[in-house]
Amino acid sequence: EADIYQTPRYLVIGTGKKITLECSQTMGHDKMYWYQQDPGMELHLIHYSYGVNSTEKGDLSSESTVSRIRTEHFPLTLESARPSHTSQYLCASSSGVRNQPQHFGDGTRLSIL
């Protein structure tokens, strides 16, 4: 079934560790996005990509980085995790056609100790 998959679902890790959050979609979508969201609160766009080798920073400044080497894969990396990075990270994708909805993954809930 076509969907967008995020791993891990939950991650508790110590300060200073390098973290990579995985996001893959089997929907054939060109555009992918990363949002940061505290539970039930606003969605803050931190990164987006229009296609392979294209990445842009979003509206909320983030110390994370992203890459888009394959259409279906859009991982997010934190080089050195800090407690301020504790949050939920949602990945989304949309087709290249105008005015189509974004589809979200289940999210990764990240806790930095």
Added chain:
Amino acid sequence: GENVEQHPSTLSVQEGDSAVIKCTYSDSASNYFPWYKQELGKRPQLIIDIRSNVGEKKDQRIAVTLNKTAKHFSLHITETQPEDSAVYFCAAIKRDNFNKFYFGSGTKLNVKP
């Protein structure tokens, strides 16, 4: 850029009553307006959307209305049920190829049995 404001931030209704959530947008170039529902611990899910060439759209108990002149759009839920309890997000998307979503800040709807 676009600015989307959403009201109210919280809404409590009795089961069977109607609920209305309102959003305003600033950029007249926006022409696609989806609504998402996010249940506790789940991913945001598209529930209804409307394009700027339409003034109203209905899907069973939910409807969305759009007033392009006033730049506002609203979500209407009739005969509310406890399972409608969730956070609802509106969004506005500009008429371009980038499909960047501008989300409202969310409305927490509580339907009391």
